[in-house]
Amino acid sequence: MSLTKRHKKGVELIEINGNLCKGCDICIEFCPTDVFRKSDRLNRKGYYLPVVAKVEECTGCRLCELLCPELAIVITDERKPGNVKVNTTHGD
Amino acid sequence: MVINESRRQYLDRLGGKTYFILGDEACAYGAIYAGCGFFAGYPITPTSEVAELMAMELPKAGGVCIQMEDELASMAAIIGASWTGARTMTATSGPGFSLIQENIGYAVMTETPCVIVNVQRSGPSTGQATKPAQGDVMQARWGTHGDHDIIALSPNSAQECFDLMLDCFDLADVYRTPVIMLMDGEVGHLRESITMPEASSIKHTSRKKARPGEDVFGGQELVPGMIHYGEGWNVHVTGSTHLPNGMRDVSTPRVHDDLIRRIYRKIDENREKIVRIETDIDDNGRARVGVISYGATARPAYGAVRLARAQSKNVDFLRLITIWPFARKQVAQFAEDLDIILVPEMNLGQMSREIERFVDCEVVSVSKIGGVSHSVDEIHKAIMEAI
């Protein structure tokens, strides 16, 4: 599933580390703009991961990244590079 | 261990002179000589004088002193401070000694060098707060839960209160273990002449430092090297069962077995290097009665032995200086030709039970509790009866 979509504010990459995510749904529930939805497919660990449903709605607030108990969400925002690493993979 | 300038400056004023001070005070001076950098304590009779002297003198010697909110916080603080590289100690008596057992076990498990002074008083519980006893002998050995070994020393004079502190700190560093200075109220509150040596004549043994990457809680050696906080090695110290690198592993039986046995062996296999005793064996080898004693009781005990010898009786004498690990080889050897061993002690026979395990002859406990130490006559009477 592609997560890279050219956003009107800048390229944003929202990735979920499938090795770390425990399917707690906090990101899905608390995203202010409902970017995520729950996958209907079990991953290899037996969790239903969040998937990015509406990347264009992402404002780059990083609430999900900070809330995530697993440090499984990685946000890449070219507007605020910092010490961000660029990845193009998605845990499945 | 480096004696820094403030310490040297302080010790130079003391060295080479004789003083008339309490055993408690001598103990504190001994700690300062040994390079103690941090003291945490709590007031308790008959040990408060140790804390008071440390509070007065240790800052002058460049160290730091604090009275914590309770004994177990004191024990906790000295363990934390030890991991920064300092030589640390606390001092307490029976009730406080009971309180700090959990943290003593923590020091054993994490192999943290530190010194605990227990000036024994009459117990159990509040007991006779101001009276001496030797009732914590077994507690020093087994007070904290779980399998472990421990080092404990017992002085019998104010001079030894000073001298043995130097040994305590060295032993703690060499074997990476808490060491208990098992004084008794009698010696602690005894004012006697002591001589403090020149600081330059003292030889200290430092703790072994681990090289970067080496395991701090295991590896090839019985005593692993230590890494201190702030050196950039992200050392992980935990009281949980852990791997040689310090990381917790409570599920693998082998890990626990290896760790606990190694900690045990540290002291057990170095028994001969650690154990210290003093003997006075009858020259002609005809003695059939022996006296084993320790701490303050050893003085009237020895007096009684000499009195008996003055009456042409043959008696052997052994004084335990290290209480733990137990001097089993030396005691067994001492007992070889004897029929009876008398053990005067200010408790209901704690050490005599230990002695019994290693000798074939009869062991008679000469107990005295009630807060008054044995008199020479009392022990002498027991010797004469035995003969």
Next chain:
Amino acid sequence: MPEPRHRLMDYVREEIMPHRFCAGCGCGTILNVFTNAVANIGLEPTRMVCVSGIGCSSWIPSPYFKADTLHTTHGRPIAFATGVKIMRPDLTVVVIAGDGDVAGIGGNHLIHAARRNIDLSVFMVNNMIYGMTGGQVAPTTPEGVKTATTPHRNVEPPFRVADLVVAAGASYVARWTTYHVFQLMKSMQHAMTKKGFSFIEIVSQCPEYYGRRIGLRTGVDLLKRFKQQSVRVVKAQGMTEQELQDKIIVGKLCDLDRPEFVTQLHELTNEQVELLRKETTN
């Protein structure tokens, strides 16, 4: 294909991730926020010592956060941390432990450290239960709750721990929940850079052993409840005791400048050494 790696993974003992906290556990969020806070103030973990007690939240530093770590006996991390800080005042010493640990068994050490105003940062993770041992009542459990040791109902009122610490004399005290992640992060940053005793009570979700008992079985449910229950300090000042009954008052409770203990202790030593030097040279 490699999984995406969080930019702050260097601060974590990565080889043991994913951590053992339950799905949706607040401890994970706190690890996340703490790591961000440390990175944001440019604090090198090699200049830190993290001390913890016994309980789930004590696992945040031990073993997950990568720094010098001291995992101590139950209730005593503050006492251990005192020894560390006194001898290495140049290091940033942080205590992370639970409510049962810090305010229950360790309550005495907490109030004395606050009274002394030792330069420590204590982050107390308050999940209102003894989680690790299976959900027994804690000094912070609300009245009426059925826990493993109050199976009929809890008849004790809970502590407001942060308020206690303010009264004891701390320099900086705040309370947040694991919902207020940005505020919590900034609060932690302030706590770690400010000299003096800093205390943050972090109300955190324990879905398995607390949430389950009050009918909020997931991290999501508990966080929603926290969000709903939270009242900012300023707003709370205008509310009655009754209105505040089930509320969590969040925000900064005090932020003062007071003389710091370890500094004074060392000043004393330096003073005495200097006095002796003068005496000796005269």
